[in-house]
Amino acid sequence: MKAVFITGHGGNEVVEIGERPRPARGPGEVLVRMRAATLNRVDLYMRDSGAGITHRLPQIMGLDGAGIVEEVDASETSLSPGQRVVVHPGIACGRCEFCQRGEGVLCTSIQYLGEHRDGTLAEYVCLPATNVFPMPESLDFAEAAALGVNHLTAWRMLFTKAQLKPWETVLIFGIGGGVSLAALQLAKLAGSRAIVTSRDDPKLQRALAMGADHAINGTTQDVAREVMALTGGRGVDVVIENVGQAVWSSALKSLVRGGRIVTCGATTGDQPPADLRRIFIRQLQLFGSTLGDLDEFRHLLALTGRAALRPVIDSRYPLGDVHAALDRLEAGSQFGKIAITIDEP
Structure with a gap:
């Protein structure tokens, strides 16, 4: 073959x-x-x-x-x-x-x-x-194939690990990548508010057209400062990221007290500053996540059929x-x- x-x-x-x-x-x-x-x-x-x-x-x-x-x-x-x-x-x-x-x-x-x-x-x-x-x-076959890694990974991150609620706000780094786009689609289907980041303005515009509530350019804007402005100084409930070292500090600073960050990758490095004082004083929750179980895949496929997710x-x-x-x-x-x-x- x-x-x-x-x-x-x-x-x-x-x-x-x-x-x-x-x-x-x-x-x-x-x-x-x-x-x-x-x-x-x-x-x-x-x-x-x-x-x-x-x-x-x-x-x-x-x-x-x-x-x-x-x-x-x-x-x-x-x-x-x-x-x-x-x-x-x-x-x-x-x-x-x-x-x-x-x-x-x-x-x-x-x-x-x-x-x-x-x-x-x-x-x-x-x-x-x-x-x-x-x-x-x-x-079609290509769209179905895409569910098996990126959408399944995003599903576990959002719903099993972070347990995202409809009234919560999620910050998604690196929009344009497969997991980030899947997280945006799933978060909006869940009824949550979504803020996305990228270094590419055309990608941010496309994400807004897909339903993102706000978009931040990580090169020209301070992500954590913009998040605080958008949330009235509160911060987001959940951060979804797979970038790693380059965005880790901004990710932690963007979280509300008791907020949750879920990571599934480290494309820019896997040894960021831990910022332990921020983690324990603000009682932040950190989750690692990869892929998803068979039952999670079953639920994702069922939702895809019901919600016309593409x-x-x-x-x-x-x-x-x-x-x-x-x-x-x-x-x-x-x-x-x-x-x-x-x-x-």
């Missing part, structure tokens, strides 16, 4: 487009014929170094994806050949203490597609039936143009998800 895979670590020179063995389906698994996937920052990380992530080379790239069921057990009741499906990229062991209490995303031996095992940038992927869900009928797709590239797609992701100029379309074999 045709696939995108890394043969080493470096730049796009280690990313090859070629033939790989078609996966063999085992009992309890589903063979999915992929039709679309989207790129995530971890794709660049795996290409660049993959440090700290156990993997073997060559490694097929790609975390999220959507496609059509090719093969499935005859006894499977919720999936059938020809069905349009979306995948959850985290395969948990089902046996550790965290899996046993329903927190599969904390599994001690979880394996992610495109990281620990072959991923979705291929004509076929094989994974447990528990990780395969019917697609919302309102979405992930924002920045651009679409055929599988053969993956190098150009990775370049766009690395440049950080995208607004929404960069999708990879996978032709029928």
Whole structure:
């Protein structure tokens, strides 16, 4: 089968487009014929170094994806050949203490597609039936694929970790990226007030058109000062951020007393000043978060169908143009998800 895979670590020179063995389906698994996937920052990380992530080379790239069921057990009741499906990229062991209490995303031996095992940038992927869900009928394959990482991550951050309420205000850093845009969409569906930041005015204008209540340019404006002006000196209830060191101080200073900050990334560095006095005096709450559980994905998919939620797709590239797609992701100029379309074999 045709696939995108890394043969080493470096730049796009280690990313090859070629033939790989078609996966063999085992009992309890589903063979999915992929039709679309989207790129995530971890794709660049795996290409660049993959440090700290156990993997073997060559490694097929790609975390999220959507496609059509090719093969499935005859006894499977919720999936059938020809069905349009979306995948959850985290395969948990089902046996550790965290899996046993329903927190599969904390599994001690979880394996992610495109990281620990072959991923979705291929004509076929094989994974447990528990990780395969019917697609919302309102979405195309690229839009459905986008739900599997960014929207699921934002869902857990907003509703499981921060427990955002409709009357609260949320500050979302780095609008234009996939998780940030997903957080904006979900926060507005929940009825909350949303303030967004970016260093790019056109991105801020697009976010306002999508429903953001206020927009702050992090280069020309002091984020914390603007937040205080917008909230009458109170601060926001929740901060959603995946930028890390560059915005950490502003994030903490923007919170109301007892406010919550949820982080899922550190693209500008992972060692910011802790500002411990602010944290304990103002009794701030800090949460780390990654991806989401199968049940959270189920709830997200149900909401998507009811609310006509559509992930924002920045651009679409055929599988053969993956190098150009990775370049766009690395440049950080995208607004929404960069999708990879996978032709029928």
